[in-house]
Amino acid sequence: xxxxxxxxxxxxxxxxxxxxxxxxxxxxxxxxxxxxxxxxxxxxxxxxxxxxxxxxxxxxxxxxxxxxxxxxxxxxxxxxxxxxxxxxxxxxxxxxxxxxxxxxxxxxxxxxxxxxxxxxxxxxxxxxxxxxxxxxxxxxxxxxxxxxxxxxxxxxxxx
Amino acid sequence: xxxxxxxxxxxxxxxxxxxxxxxxxxxxxxxxxxxxxxxxxxxxxxxxxxxxxxxxxxxxxxxxxxxxxxxxxxxxxxxxxxxxxxxxxxxxxxxxxxxxxxxxxxxxxxxxxxxxxxxxxxxxxxxxxxxxxxxxxxxxxxxxxxxxxxxxxxxxxxxxxxxxxxxxxxxxxxxxxxxxxxxxxxxxxxxxxxxxxxxxxxxxxxxxxxxxxxxxxxxxxxxxxxxxxxxxxxxxxxxxxxxxxxxxxxxxxxxxxxxxxxxxxxxxxxxxxxxxxxxxxxxxxxxxxxxxxxxxxxxxxxxxxxxxxxxxxxxxxxxxxxxxxxxxxxxxxxxxxxx
Amino acid sequence: xxxxxxxxxxxxxxxxxxxxxxxxxxxxxxxxxxxxxxxxxxxxxxxxxxxxxxxxxxxxxxxxxxxxxxxxxxxxxxxxxxxxxxxxxxxxxxxxxxxxxxxxxxxxxxxxxxxxxxxxxxxxxxxxxxxxxxxxxxxxxxxxxxxxxxxxxxxxxxxxxxxxxxxxxxxxxxxxxxxxxxxxxxxxxxxxxxxxxxxxxxxxxxxxxxxxxxxxxxxxxxxxxxxxxxxxxxxxxxxxxxxxxxxxxxxxxxxxxxxxxxxxxxxxxxxxxxxxxxxxxxxxxxxxxxxxxxxxxxxxxxxxxxxxxxxxxxxxxxxxxxxxxxxxxxxxxxxxxxxxxxxxxxxxxxxxxxxxxxxxxxxxxxxxxxxxxxxxxxxxxxxxxx
Numbered sequence: 001x002x003x004x005x006x007x008x009x010x011x012x013x014x015x016x017x018x019x020x021x022x023x024x025x026x027x028x029x030x031x032x033x034x035x036x037x038x039x040x041x042x043x044x045x046x047x048x049x050x051x052x053x054x055x056x057x058x059x060x061x062x063x064x065x066x067x068x069x070x071x072x073x074x075x076x077x078x079x080x081x082x083x084x085x086x087x088x089x090x091x092x093x094x095x096x097x098x099x100x101x102x103x104x105x106x107x108x109x110x111x112x113x114x115x116x117x118x119x120x121x122x123x124x125x126x127x128x129x130x131x132x133x134x135x136x137x138x139x140x141x142x143x144x145x146x147x148x149x150x151x152x153x154x155x156x157x158x159x
Numbered sequence: 160x161x162x163x164x165x166x167x168x169x170x171x172x173x174x175x176x177x178x179x180x181x182x183x184x185x186x187x188x189x190x191x192x193x194x195x196x197x198x199x200x201x202x203x204x205x206x207x208x209x210x211x212x213x214x215x216x217x218x219x220x221x222x223x224x225x226x227x228x229x230x231x232x233x234x235x236x237x238x239x240x241x242x243x244x245x246x247x248x249x250x251x252x253x254x255x256x257x258x259x260x261x262x263x264x265x266x267x268x269x270x271x272x273x274x275x276x277x278x279x280x281x282x283x284x285x286x287x288x289x290x291x292x293x294x295x296x297x298x299x300x301x302x303x304x305x306x307x308x309x310x311x312x313x314x315x316x317x318x319x320x321x322x323x324x325x326x327x328x329x330x331x332x333x334x335x336x337x338x339x340x341x342x343x344x345x346x347x348x349x350x351x352x353x354x355x356x357x358x359x360x361x362x363x364x365x366x367x368x369x370x371x372x373x374x375x376x377x378x379x380x381x382x383x384x385x386x387x388x389x390x391x392x393x394x395x396x397x398x399x400x401x402x403x404x405x406x407x408x409x410x411x412x413x414x415x416x417x418x419x420x421x422x423x424x425x426x427x428x429x430x431x432x433x434x435x436x437x438x439x440x441x442x443x444x445x446x447x448x449x450x451x452x453x454x455x456x457x458x459x460x461x462x463x464x465x466x467x468x469x470x471x472x473x474x475x476x477x478x479x480x481x482x483x484x485x486x487x488x489x490x491x492x493x494x495x496x497x498x
Numbered sequence: 499x500x501x502x503x504x505x506x507x508x509x510x511x512x513x514x515x516x517x518x519x520x521x522x523x524x525x526x527x528x529x530x531x532x533x534x535x536x537x538x539x540x541x542x543x544x545x546x547x548x549x550x551x552x553x554x555x556x557x558x559x560x561x562x563x564x565x566x567x568x569x570x571x572x573x574x575x576x577x578x579x580x581x582x583x584x585x586x587x588x589x590x591x592x593x594x595x596x597x598x599x600x601x602x603x604x605x606x607x608x609x610x611x612x613x614x615x616x617x618x619x620x621x622x623x624x625x626x627x628x629x630x631x632x633x634x635x636x637x638x639x640x641x642x643x644x645x646x647x648x649x650x651x652x653x654x655x656x657x658x659x660x661x662x663x664x665x666x667x668x669x670x671x672x673x674x675x676x677x678x679x680x681x682x683x684x685x686x687x688x689x690x691x692x693x694x695x696x697x698x699x700x701x702x703x704x705x706x707x708x709x710x711x712x713x714x715x716x717x718x719x720x721x722x723x724x725x726x727x728x729x730x731x732x733x734x735x736x737x738x739x740x741x742x743x744x745x746x747x748x749x750x751x752x753x754x755x756x757x758x759x760x761x762x763x764x765x766x767x768x769x770x771x772x773x774x775x776x777x778x779x780x781x782x783x784x785x786x787x788x789x790x791x792x793x794x795x796x797x798x799x800x801x802x803x804x805x806x807x808x809x810x811x812x813x814x815x816x817x818x819x820x821x822x823x824x825x826x827x828x829x830x831x832x833x834x835x836x837x838x839x840x841x842x843x844x845x846x847x848x849x850x851x852x853x854x855x856x857x858x859x860x861x862x863x864x865x866x867x868x869x870x871x872x873x874x875x876x877x878x879x880x881x882x883x884x
Contacts, residue, residue, distance in 0.1 A: 026815050027598060027599055027601075028815075028817050030816075054725050055725055056728050057728070057820060057829055058820075058844065058846040060831045060844040060846075062833070062842060072831065074829070078725055078739070078741060081746060081747075085818065104726060104728065105726050105858075106726065106727050106728030106854070108854060109850060109851070109853075109854040113850075117561065131554065132554040132884075133554060134554070141559065141562055142562060142565075201639075204639055205638070205639050206642060207642060207646075306865075380636070380708055389530065389865055389866050389869050463639050465636075465637065465706070465708055466706060466708045466709045466712060467635060467636025467866075468708060468712070469712055469864060469866045469867065470544055470864060470866060471864065472711060472712075
């Protein structure tokens with residue numbers, strides 16, 4: 001399916017959840033959706049016989065600055081060989097996105113990484129811990145306004 | 160030789176001490192040599208050179224240099240270790256390995272102690288290493304050590320059975336447990352060796368013995384107790400310096416011991432393969448050592464060729480393959496002798 | 499999660515002996531953890547009840563570094579260091595992402611050079627993977643044989659760009675140096691030399707009875723689980739899924755060569771076991787040699803630096819580009835805000851994903867099997883932690 005067909009079909013099914021569809025004028029077409037419907041859309045994308053998106057390629061946390069965080073999902077179908085990119089924006093002071101680890105287990109570690117580095121919390125995640133940074137680290141280093149702490153456990157950090 | 164010593168020394172204590180030290184005269188240079196050899200053998204099998212610098216000619220002094228290094232190293236005992244057992248284990252290991260040499264005939268004129276139950280003694284004494292390994296594994300207070308020790312003991316205990324059964328097949332036709340006697344029975348040309356008697360049953364017993372002895376000395380493909388890719392270094396994880404060297408020494412001493420038993424029991428020990436040609440007490444030493452070293456070389460060869468078995472596969476080989484076949488050998492040899 | 503319940507053991511005097519599970523920390527310093535991976539094992543005797551991988555010991559803030567650079571080109575050396583065993587493949591993935599963002603078309607010669615380099619790197623990386631896998635199983639010798647042959651590939655790289663491990667060779671829009679004189683002949687010699695060596699590895703390791711016993715039917719990864727977990731590359735193909743990005747999501751010029759993706763067929767056991775994953779790598783080396791030979795014969799003349807942009811300033815936007823690195827799907831999600839430096843670079847590394855499937859397939863196996871499974875996933879910690 002082309003990006004146009006995919007977004008049309010999604011729009012029919014979830015008219016309220018689709019916030020923005022961008023196909024022309026960008027390198028990769030994307031669909032911006034509201035976080036509250038994320039899990040339903042994910043399940044629909046995975047299970048609908050026309051879509052069969054069974055392969056989560058990538059999940060990236062984003063800090064768009066100006067108090068907005070986001071998550072980007074790049075999804076692929078091994079059977080139909082088509083792709084879709086979903087974007088979700090959340091305010092930084094309430095950065096909560098439903099987890100899709102139950103839909104695609106691949107998301108489990110990616111979500112932990114996004115939480116660790118960007119600070120997006122994933123609700124209903126089976127194991128929401130930091131993954132790359134130490135468990136007791138303060139802050140989320142990939143946020144644009146992140147300041148490196150002076151000390152970590154009594155050790156000087158900037159060297 | 161005992162008579163000769165008695166004539167010179169005229170004191171039982173000194174005679175026995177001297178007799179006991181003789182194998183050491185072989186073992187220490189052997190250990191230095193064989194560690195170097197293992198490096199060179201492995202290196203050439205792996206398309207590289209191995210040590211080339213230390214001492215000049217092909218790095219012959221590499222092991223000596225390593226020995227010096229190990230001697231100077233700090234002797235570390237982990238804080239949580241059981242200090243007494245931790246210290247004792249390496250020496251007990253060496254005792255177990257060395258005591259075996261007491262009844263191995265190096266030549267028609269030299270045997271440490273001419274026991275009439277020599278083979279039985281060897282089988283019994285070599286089990287001391289299992290105690291030493293368990294001791295080191297337990298006292299180190301380290302999970303890897305413990306896992307290694309448990310594996311090792313399970314392995315040694317299981318593989319003793321096919322070993323003994325295989326040796327028993329020879330004992331049946333020899334009718335004695337005295338190794339010197341067993342050797343004398345094989346005098347003459349090489350077809351008198353037990354390995355070619357009652358063909359092919361003793362030959363099969365020989366193969367069983369050899370495979371099982373690999374396991375007893377923790378060599379590949381049965382080196383799971385010290386499988387470094389799984390359990391770091393097994394029971395020697397917490398050892399360093401001279402204690403570590405003792406473990407290594409015991410391992411190489413053990414390697415030669417099982418090879419020497421294979422040579423003695425199956426391949427005529429100190430007997431020349433060519434009847435009277437090149438035979439005699441001094442040539443006997445030569446033949447004995449070269450047969451032993453040949454098996455040591457084969458052990459190295461296998462080590463650098465084969466991967467490692469898994470614990471359950473190891474047990475399978477022992478209990479379901481080697482032990483039944485060893486029993487079959489005994490039964491067949493027995494039937495052959497009755498008929 | 500599969501529960502393993504051991505029956506309480508009765509001692510000879512009739513009392514029940516208390517048994518309990520042991521927590522074992524495997525790593526970060528462990529001979530077969532391929533770097534600094536730490537696995538928390540819950541073991542019951544020799545049986546692994548649960549595995550919790552703990553990563554991050556080699557976290558070098560790749561993504562933060564990428565944002566702090568002054569331009570896109572400067573990220574390339576950092577990308578090299580992600581997967582230090584297959585740095586060319588890493589470069590390839592990143593430059594393709596940025597070129598896609600910029601909309602650059604690179605010259606023909608550059609495409610060929612890149613393919614040659616990437617495929618040679620794939621061979622070198624698979625040699626490490628297979629060699630260290632032998633080490634994990636306890637066979638030392640194949641490792642050194644494979645390193646001997648890998649050395650020749652590194653010599654070719656040294657000849658080209660002076661570096662042997664971390665090349666900084668592929669630049670956005672081109673490559674840093676043209677092929678040196680004599681490279682093509684030397685590379686052809688290598689192909690001729692290397693083909694029979696694969697047979698040697700097979701004789702020494704792949705079809706060794708003990709090796710098969712250790713790896714066949716161990717760590718079976720079914721195809722549906724593999725896809726759900728996002729597994730890719732040789733591991734996915736080992737599970738019998740015929741999917742290769744070089745063919746199925748075409749990039750560069752891979753459609754010009756004749757080659758076949760290799761898949762696991764369960765020859766020695768079940769489809770998707772460790773042996774399948776291993777043999778897929780061995781057979782892929784042969785395919786890579788095919789590609790390299792064809793590319794060496796077809797390579798045109800040209801200027802390799804003509805398309806390198808003076809200033810890289812992409813329009814605002816984002817791109818997700820994926821390539822088939824030696825270990826699987828290497829994706830780069832690059833976001834530009836219109837300035838000269840990347841706004842965000844996310845590396846989607848295959849090993850990170852592969853490691854997440856490890857607990858799934860190693861529960862209930864023995865410790866030795868666990869090592870075999872972890873080895874067959876071919877994890878490079880530089881890439882997992884970035």
